[in-house]
Amino acid sequence: ILNVEQSPQSLHVQEGDSTNFTCSFPSSNFYALHWYRWETAKSPEALFVMTLNGDEKKKGRISATLNTKEGYSYLYIKGSQPEDSATYLCALYAGNNRKLIWGLGTSLAVNP
Amino acid sequence: GAGVSQSPSNKVTEKGKDVELRCDPISGHTALYWYRQSLGQGLEFLIYFQGNSAPDKSGLPSDRFSAERTGGSVSTLTIQRTQQEDSAVYLCASSPPPVGSQPQHFGDGTRLSIL
Numbered sequence: 094i095l096n097v098e099q100s101p102q103s104l105h106v107q108e109g110d111s112t113n114f115t116c117s118f119p120s121s122n123f124y125a126l127h128w129y130r131w132e133t134a135k136s137p138e139a140l141f142v143m144t145l146n147g148d149e150k151k152k153g154r155i156s157a158t159l160n161t162k163e164g165y166s167y168l169y170i171k172g173s174q175p176e177d178s179a180t181y182l183c184a185l186y187a188g189n190n191r192k193l194i195w196g197l198g199t200s201l202a203v204n205p
Numbered sequence: 206g207a208g209v210s211q212s213p214s215n216k217v218t219e220k221g222k223d224v225e226l227r228c229d230p231i232s233g234h235t236a237l238y239w240y241r242q243s244l245g246q247g248l249e250f251l252i253y254f255q256g257n258s259a260p261d262k263s264g265l266p267s268d269r270f271s272a273e274r275t276g277g278s279v280s281t282l283t284i285q286r287t288q289q290e291d292s293a294v295y296l297c298a299s300s301p302p303p304v305g306s307q308p309q310h311f312g313d314g315t316r317l318s319i320l
Contacts, residue, residue, distance in 0.1 A: 125306045136296055136313050142307065186306070
Protein backbone atom coordinates (compact mmCIF):
# COMPACT_ATOMS: atom_id res chain seq x y z
CA ILE A 94 0.00 0.00 0.00
CA LEU A 95 1.46 3.34 -1.05
CA ASN A 96 1.60 5.94 1.68
CA VAL A 97 2.48 9.61 1.30
CA GLU A 98 3.42 11.42 4.48
CA GLN A 99 3.70 15.12 5.07
CA SER A 100 5.31 16.96 7.96
CA PRO A 101 4.73 18.97 9.93
CA GLN A 102 0.96 18.62 10.14
CA SER A 103 0.63 22.33 10.88
CA LEU A 104 2.85 25.34 11.09
CA HIS A 105 2.48 28.89 12.40
CA VAL A 106 5.01 31.48 11.25
CA GLN A 107 5.34 35.23 11.33
CA GLU A 108 5.11 37.35 8.21
CA GLY A 109 8.53 37.53 6.60
CA ASP A 110 9.73 34.16 7.93
CA SER A 111 10.92 31.56 5.47
CA THR A 112 9.64 28.06 5.97
CA ASN A 113 9.72 24.59 4.48
CA PHE A 114 7.76 21.36 4.67
CA THR A 115 8.47 17.76 3.76
CA CYS A 116 6.68 15.18 1.66
CA SER A 117 7.90 11.57 2.00
CA PHE A 118 6.92 8.77 -0.33
CA PRO A 119 8.01 5.27 -1.37
CA SER A 120 10.62 5.55 -4.09
CA SER A 121 9.70 2.41 -6.02
CA ASN A 122 7.82 2.86 -9.32
CA PHE A 123 8.06 6.63 -9.00
CA TYR A 124 6.47 8.55 -11.87
CA ALA A 125 5.62 12.06 -10.65
CA LEU A 126 5.23 14.14 -7.51
CA HIS A 127 2.61 16.89 -7.36
CA TRP A 128 2.31 19.88 -5.02
CA TYR A 129 -0.97 21.73 -4.53
CA ARG A 130 -2.06 24.69 -2.48
CA TRP A 131 -5.52 24.58 -0.92
CA GLU A 132 -6.91 27.75 0.57
CA THR A 133 -9.95 27.62 2.83
CA ALA A 134 -13.26 27.80 0.95
CA LYS A 135 -11.47 27.36 -2.38
CA SER A 136 -10.43 24.36 -4.45
CA PRO A 137 -6.89 22.97 -4.66
CA GLU A 138 -4.57 24.76 -7.06
CA ALA A 139 -1.58 23.05 -8.68
CA LEU A 140 1.83 24.46 -7.81
CA PHE A 141 4.30 22.00 -9.32
CA VAL A 142 4.54 18.62 -11.00
CA MET A 143 8.01 17.12 -10.70
CA THR A 144 9.22 14.04 -12.47
CA LEU A 145 13.04 13.98 -12.44
CA ASN A 146 15.36 13.21 -9.55
CA GLY A 147 17.11 16.43 -8.55
CA ASP A 148 14.36 18.52 -10.10
CA GLU A 149 13.96 21.98 -8.65
CA LYS A 150 11.01 24.20 -9.54
CA LYS A 151 10.18 27.76 -8.58
CA LYS A 152 7.07 29.93 -8.71
CA GLY A 153 7.60 33.36 -7.20
CA ARG A 154 8.57 32.92 -3.56
CA ILE A 155 7.70 29.21 -3.57
CA SER A 156 10.11 26.52 -4.68
CA ALA A 157 10.32 22.75 -4.46
CA THR A 158 13.00 20.10 -4.74
CA LEU A 159 12.73 16.39 -5.44
CA ASN A 160 14.80 13.37 -4.42
CA THR A 161 13.31 10.25 -5.95
CA LYS A 162 16.07 7.92 -4.75
CA GLU A 163 15.43 8.59 -1.09
CA GLY A 164 11.75 9.41 -1.53
CA TYR A 165 11.22 12.97 -0.42
CA SER A 166 10.36 16.42 -1.68
CA TYR A 167 10.71 19.76 0.08
CA LEU A 168 8.52 22.81 -0.46
CA TYR A 169 10.06 26.15 0.51
CA ILE A 170 8.34 29.48 0.98
CA LYS A 171 10.62 32.50 1.20
CA GLY A 172 9.43 35.57 3.10
CA SER A 173 5.98 34.19 4.03
CA GLN A 174 3.00 36.49 3.58
CA PRO A 175 -0.47 36.18 5.17
CA GLU A 176 -1.87 35.27 1.76
CA ASP A 177 0.35 32.16 1.80
CA SER A 178 -1.85 30.76 4.57
CA ALA A 179 -3.28 27.53 3.18
CA THR A 180 -2.93 23.77 3.30
CA TYR A 181 -0.12 22.49 1.10
CA LEU A 182 -0.73 19.03 -0.30
CA CYS A 183 1.65 16.70 -2.03
CA ALA A 184 0.55 13.70 -4.08
CA LEU A 185 2.43 10.80 -5.63
CA TYR A 186 1.73 9.25 -8.99
CA ALA A 187 3.41 5.84 -9.06
CA GLY A 188 3.67 3.81 -12.22
CA ASN A 189 1.25 1.05 -11.33
CA ASN A 190 -1.54 3.26 -10.02
CA ARG A 191 -3.74 5.40 -12.14
CA LYS A 192 -4.49 7.96 -9.47
CA LEU A 193 -2.68 10.35 -7.21
CA ILE A 194 -1.97 9.16 -3.70
CA TRP A 195 -2.48 12.22 -1.55
CA GLY A 196 -0.78 13.23 1.67
CA LEU A 197 -2.84 14.78 4.45
CA GLY A 198 -1.20 18.17 3.94
CA THR A 199 0.65 20.77 5.96
CA SER A 200 -1.54 23.57 7.22
CA LEU A 201 0.35 26.87 7.17
CA ALA A 202 -0.80 29.96 9.04
CA VAL A 203 1.15 33.18 8.50
CA ASN A 204 0.56 35.80 11.15
CA PRO A 205 0.80 39.46 10.08
CA GLY B 206 -10.32 29.52 -21.17
CA ALA B 207 -13.06 27.86 -19.14
CA GLY B 208 -12.05 25.87 -16.11
CA VAL B 209 -13.67 22.82 -14.56
CA SER B 210 -17.31 23.58 -13.89
CA GLN B 211 -19.38 21.86 -11.22
CA SER B 212 -23.07 22.11 -10.53
CA PRO B 213 -24.90 22.72 -8.36
CA SER B 214 -22.57 24.72 -6.14
CA ASN B 215 -24.72 23.94 -3.13
CA LYS B 216 -27.30 21.24 -2.55
CA VAL B 217 -29.42 20.70 0.54
CA THR B 218 -31.61 17.64 0.58
CA GLU B 219 -33.42 15.34 2.95
CA LYS B 220 -32.02 12.04 4.07
CA GLY B 221 -33.11 9.24 1.78
CA LYS B 222 -33.35 11.34 -1.38
CA ASP B 223 -31.17 10.75 -4.43
CA VAL B 224 -28.81 13.48 -5.64
CA GLU B 225 -26.92 13.98 -8.86
CA LEU B 226 -23.77 16.08 -9.09
CA ARG B 227 -22.37 17.25 -12.40
CA CYS B 228 -18.86 17.99 -13.59
CA ASP B 229 -17.84 19.64 -16.86
CA PRO B 230 -14.09 19.13 -17.33
CA ILE B 231 -11.77 21.32 -19.33
CA SER B 232 -12.04 20.54 -23.03
CA GLY B 233 -9.40 18.04 -24.13
CA HIS B 234 -8.78 16.68 -20.64
CA THR B 235 -9.04 12.92 -20.91
CA ALA B 236 -8.75 12.12 -17.20
CA LEU B 237 -11.47 13.06 -14.72
CA TYR B 238 -11.45 12.52 -10.98
CA TRP B 239 -14.04 12.78 -8.23
CA TYR B 240 -13.00 13.53 -4.65
CA ARG B 241 -14.78 14.54 -1.51
CA GLN B 242 -13.81 16.44 1.58
CA SER B 243 -15.81 15.75 4.71
CA LEU B 244 -15.74 18.23 7.58
CA GLY B 245 -12.28 18.33 9.11
CA GLN B 246 -10.94 15.65 6.78
CA GLY B 247 -8.49 15.62 3.89
CA LEU B 248 -9.07 14.88 0.25
CA GLU B 249 -10.72 11.50 -0.27
CA PHE B 250 -10.46 9.87 -3.71
CA LEU B 251 -13.74 8.46 -5.05
CA ILE B 252 -13.37 7.48 -8.71
CA TYR B 253 -11.24 8.11 -11.79
CA PHE B 254 -12.23 8.13 -15.46
CA GLN B 255 -9.95 7.77 -18.44
CA GLY B 256 -12.17 8.70 -21.35
CA ASN B 257 -15.54 7.12 -20.61
CA SER B 258 -14.21 4.14 -18.69
CA ALA B 259 -13.54 4.01 -14.97
CA PRO B 260 -10.42 1.91 -14.32
CA ASP B 261 -10.50 2.72 -10.63
CA LYS B 262 -13.71 2.80 -8.62
CA SER B 263 -12.00 1.75 -5.43
CA GLY B 264 -12.81 4.90 -3.54
CA LEU B 265 -16.58 4.77 -3.83
CA PRO B 266 -17.75 4.41 -0.22
CA SER B 267 -20.76 2.19 -0.88
CA ASP B 268 -22.99 0.84 -3.61
CA ARG B 269 -25.22 3.89 -3.15
CA PHE B 270 -22.56 5.83 -5.04
CA SER B 271 -22.18 5.58 -8.80
CA ALA B 272 -20.67 7.71 -11.52
CA GLU B 273 -20.64 7.85 -15.26
CA ARG B 274 -18.98 9.85 -17.94
CA THR B 275 -20.31 10.28 -21.45
CA GLY B 276 -18.65 11.47 -24.65
CA GLY B 277 -15.34 11.69 -22.82
CA SER B 278 -16.60 14.89 -21.28
CA VAL B 279 -19.34 15.52 -18.73
CA SER B 280 -19.49 13.30 -15.67
CA THR B 281 -22.24 12.79 -13.13
CA LEU B 282 -21.86 11.42 -9.63
CA THR B 283 -25.07 9.97 -8.26
CA ILE B 284 -25.74 9.24 -4.61
CA GLN B 285 -28.83 7.18 -3.93
CA ARG B 286 -30.73 7.13 -0.63
CA THR B 287 -28.51 9.81 0.86
CA GLN B 288 -27.35 9.55 4.45
CA GLN B 289 -26.14 12.28 6.76
CA GLU B 290 -22.57 11.01 6.51
CA ASP B 291 -22.67 11.84 2.80
CA SER B 292 -22.56 15.53 3.71
CA ALA B 293 -19.32 16.87 2.28
CA VAL B 294 -17.81 19.02 -0.43
CA TYR B 295 -17.57 16.98 -3.64
CA LEU B 296 -14.71 18.08 -5.89
CA CYS B 297 -14.12 17.20 -9.51
CA ALA B 298 -10.77 17.54 -11.25
CA SER B 299 -9.55 16.93 -14.78
CA SER B 300 -6.14 16.64 -16.38
CA PRO B 301 -4.78 16.38 -19.91
CA PRO B 302 -2.64 13.47 -21.07
CA PRO B 303 -0.26 12.03 -20.19
CA VAL B 304 -1.94 10.99 -16.97
CA GLY B 305 0.15 11.60 -13.89
CA SER B 306 2.65 14.06 -15.28
CA GLN B 307 0.12 16.84 -15.78
CA PRO B 308 -1.47 18.78 -12.92
CA GLN B 309 -5.08 18.25 -11.98
CA HIS B 310 -7.39 21.22 -12.40
CA PHE B 311 -10.14 21.39 -9.80
CA GLY B 312 -13.64 22.77 -9.96
CA ASP B 313 -15.10 24.85 -7.15
CA GLY B 314 -16.95 21.86 -5.75
CA THR B 315 -20.50 21.03 -4.74
CA ARG B 316 -21.31 21.48 -1.07
CA LEU B 317 -23.81 18.75 -0.20
CA SER B 318 -25.78 18.93 3.02
CA ILE B 319 -28.05 16.08 4.06
CA LEU B 320 -30.68 17.03 6.62
